Amino acid sequence: MxxxxxxxxxxxxxxxxxxxxxxxxxxxxxxxxxxxxxxxxxxxxxxxxxxxxxxxxxxxxxxxxxxxxxxxxxxxxxxxxxxxxxxxxxxxxxxxxxxxxxxxxxxxxxxxxxxxxxxxxxxxxVDPDILAWSELLGQLEQIVDSDTRHEFERLIEAARIDNLGALDHISVALVAAAHSGALLNDLSTWSEEVGLASAATFSRRKQKLEDSGIIYTEKVPIEVGRPKQRLKLSDAISKVEIQGEELDITREGGQNVPNTVGDTDAGSDSATEQLDTTDIAHGDEDLQLLEQELKEAIQSQ
Known part of the structure; x- marks a missing residue:
């Protein structure tokens, strides 16, 4: 040695x-x-x-x-x-x-x-309980498209070694998909299949990115059912890189976008875990509302 x-x-x-x-x-x-x-x-x-x-x-x-x-x-x-x-x-x-x-x-x-x-x-x-990196990227290319896969890989690979355990991978995936104009539904499907995050988690993070003016969506009509959403990167965004653990997003003219999309509750050991806990909490709220509606329906009869 x-x-x-x-x-x-x-x-x-x-x-x-x-x-x-x-x-x-x-x-x-x-x-x-x-x-x-x-x-x-x-x-x-x-x-x-x-x-x-x-x-x-x-x-x-x-x-x-x-x-x-x-x-x-x-x-x-x-x-x-x-x-x-x-x-x-x-x-x-x-x-x-x-x-x-x-x-x-x-x-x-x-x-x-x-x-x-x-x-x-x-x-x-120790079982990481997630697909191998190459298989995860392969499924991203198969389910979404090759451009999203390459942009996602580029952003992740650009991160420093010591930040590989704390990246806001959901925002990175959304921005990569918006860069290539992929469909939100395809990205959510990929995320759920490989065990990264639920569709509800992606939807909430997408909303934060939209509110920050980083991405937007276009409706894509289909023959049957509700239109799908195509993710698009805002025209005002000139550069997207990884800085430390976070996305470094620059608007035209060199102005940086404050990174608030990846904020998680204090005390959480993992962004993934915190987001999954949020999903559970939302599910509990929905269940409580359903139970209340059932009680009111029974009482009215």
Whole structure:
């Protein structure tokens, strides 16, 4: 192991104490075809791996390629440890220095390696529970269109590694679809089929983007039923990029659009989770209204 992300072995064991390091691991494995990682993370962090998009989709891709196994353990590691073949390293961070320090304690190496095996034998494998990244993009192209797929991929790929777990992917998908003039119904269908968000969630986020003057919709008449909505990017928008975790949208003349479309309630661990909770809340309200209507109908008879 000559540097922070250069390994001598093609079988690496990694214990992560800081989940932010996972972004770097995924980025490394994304570019390297020869290394397989077995990773132990704290149980409390497994939820972040499952919910953080597109990190979860990338991890799902790596799992299908047999490049990584992630185990959630009740044991809480105090430091990041790497087993690179027969060598043991510990991650040292101090100021601007970040480096793996090699251990020469053979007894410690043997004990930690045995503990790693013991933990992984009893720990639960983390399942991202989402389609692999390539399959997700493939379905986006199949259900919506290739232009939307490429624009969505461009925006996501432009994000910094350490923001891959917190992107407002719903707004990104809507803006990508508006850029290519896709149908809202097709995008919602794709989102529900791949497990990103419900149609109701997309509808509410679309409304926020419309209210902000970022996108608008055109009615598309059909032979039977209500007209469909085609998403369009506002003529006043000159550039759309990813800045940090958010969309960076610029109007003609260089004026930036305040990013309020991705705001979620304080205390929520995940934008996806918070939005799904909102869907449930709306469903409860609808159920209560239906129950009240039934009661009034019964009383009037």
């Amino acid at each position: 000559n540097s922070l992300w250069e390994f001598d072995s093609d079988e690496v064991k990694l214990v992560i104490s800081d989940i932010e390091l996972m972004w770097n691991v995924v980025d490394y494995l994304w570019a390297d075809n020869a290394v397989h990682f077995d990773i132990v993370i704290p149980e409390r962090e497994a939820r972040n791996v499952r919910l953080g998009f597109p990190l979860n989709a990338r991890i799902s891709e790596l799992i299908t390629q047999d490049k990584v196994n992630i185990y959630a353990s009740e044991a809480t590691p105090l430091s990041t440890i790497v087993f690179d073949g027969s060598q043991l390293y510990t991650l040292v961070r101090f100021g601007q220095i970040e480096q793996f320090a090699k251990s020469t304690n053979e007894g410690l190496q043997t004990s930690l390696n045995a503990e790693f095996v013991r933990i992984t034998e009893s720990a639960e494998l």
